[in-house]
Amino acid sequence: MALPSTDTSRYDNTLAVIRTLRDQGPVARVDLGALNGISSATVTSISAELLQQGLITERPPETPRPSGRGRPKTLVELNPQAACVVCIKLSINEIQLVVGDFSGQVRHSEHHAVTTLALSADDLETLLDEKISTVCAQQLNEFQRLAGICLAVQGVVSSQSGTIIWSPALSFRNAPISARLAERFHCSVLLENDANCIASVLAAKPDYKDCPNLVVIMLGYGIGMSVLINGVPYLGANGSAAEFGHSKYQPGGALCACGRRGCIEAYASDYALYRAASDHLALPSGDSAHPSEQQMQTLTQQALNGDPAMQRIYAEAGRALGYGIANILALFNPDLVLITGSGVRGFDAMQAAMHHAIDDALVAELRGTTRIESCAWDRDMTCMGGIAMALHATDAQALSMSQASSVS
Structure with a gap:
């Protein structure tokens, strides 16, 4: 398995290109350079690698200008199918599951009425396992891989330890949840407060x-x-x-x-x-x-x-x-x-x-x-924020895996 490039600046620039495309949508290579302070040659090289790895795609060239002056711009954009993430919003008596593609757009959403206060910690784990498994079975064939999961919870959580400390939606306390889900689905699992998910969307506006x-x-x-x-x-x-x-x-x-x-x-x-x-x-x-x-x-x-x-x-x-x-x-x-x-x-x-x-x-x-x-x-910006945070947390891993597969 190939290792990520040891050129830190190159690696950081590549991540910056991915995130700019997610924030801005389709962008011409020359504009990607200007937005990130990267030379045109570097952007051309990075975009060539990302194309080869299947992380971005090219749009058909723009229609030539009537004057005939200047070459039409070719826009590049993230390949939505390169990866997906699942965000689960847990609130009183309701669970919402949303699938987001690699570009950060919602591809699927579903709500489930659940008497959350009647759940034990094991019940919640079983329920999440069941719901995530079902949505993956229905949606994952459209994507190359499941990159990560974000659980957005009403209440107090420890993002570092992956523990739901307390939530008014639940009757139990101090339940470790992230590690179990990560082991079950073989991907990164983030645990976030729902308000922080919303703030992440608004702060980027x-x-x-x-x-x-x-x-x-x-x-x-x-x-x-x-x-x-x-x-x-x-x-x-x-x-x-x-x-x-x-x-x-x-x-x-x-x-x-x-x-x-x-x-x-x-x-x-x-x-x-x-x-x-x-x-x-x-x-x-x-x-x-x-x-x-x-x-x-x-x-x-x-x-x-x-x-x-x-x-x-x-x-x-x-x-x-x-x-x-x-x-x-x-x-x-x-x-x-x-x-x-x-x-x-x-x-x-x-x-x-x-x-x-x-x-x-x-x-x-x-x-x-x-x-x-x-x-x-x-x-609802909660799941939009959860999708964005999960993608941001897993971009480096997605890049590493794509680099490895492209040379294997």
Whole structure:
């Protein structure tokens, strides 16, 4: 088996080309050089190797210009079939599996309703084994190999040890999961907090690239947060940093899914809003721990239409968010606080109370110039982030394996 090139700069440049093509889509060789500060000769050589290895393909040449001047550009792009990754999103009473191709695009997605709190650690391992095996049997024949798996979990995880430390979706704690799945499927397995997956997608967007100190708050079935300091996620000693939803708003207050009282999540999450609304409205039966999007849209619309009870409930959620965000501003002084997630549907009904709470909690000097914005949740960025993180973590391995197979 051939070893990877010992030319570190060449290897790094090759990885940079792969990642640029994933971020930008089809790019001409001359533009790849400019984007990465690499000479045209080096890009030509690298692209020739990647073509031979099957990691990129060439598009047909562009149509010649009417003037006849200049050669039309030939664009190169990643070969989507070169590899795939599987991302599993685990939340309360639901598991989503997504297959992403080598270019980072979603090729398959499926949801499964599961009573997650009834699962033991062994049950979860068996369930994941079954679901991943099934999706691989159905989808893997389209790809050269399975490069990796990412498990995105609501709660506290240790990415380093591959252990689910605690999740409100599960009744057990401290379960090692990554090593077992890696052994079973013979590939790299990442374990990530769901909010960190979302932040990885947003941090790469051009609109936010000037915000190295970024806080992303995810509203939805729970309340999650990711803190990026100088572009690097802050995880803390054991992965439990940035658990914004389980910081306190009212000690001794409403019951949270974590089992404690008064957490921000117990006022601003979907289940908290639905629970509060059920005290005032006759609501249809459903999963109160994970209300449907239709149920939440109905509640939000009632608040926006002026229903007094729903306005009070959403205002209380806004206050809980506001006092929590005030603590973030005082502690981290980020460039931007970005609020997203499916629960951002109710942001318009919350934001006046949220801003009032921030102003009440902080002197102007501590609020500073930090921007506070919402970001539309027009697609689920959790699995998109998981796909991107799994591909990034396995690109070097994919390159090494392709180099080895091309000379064997």
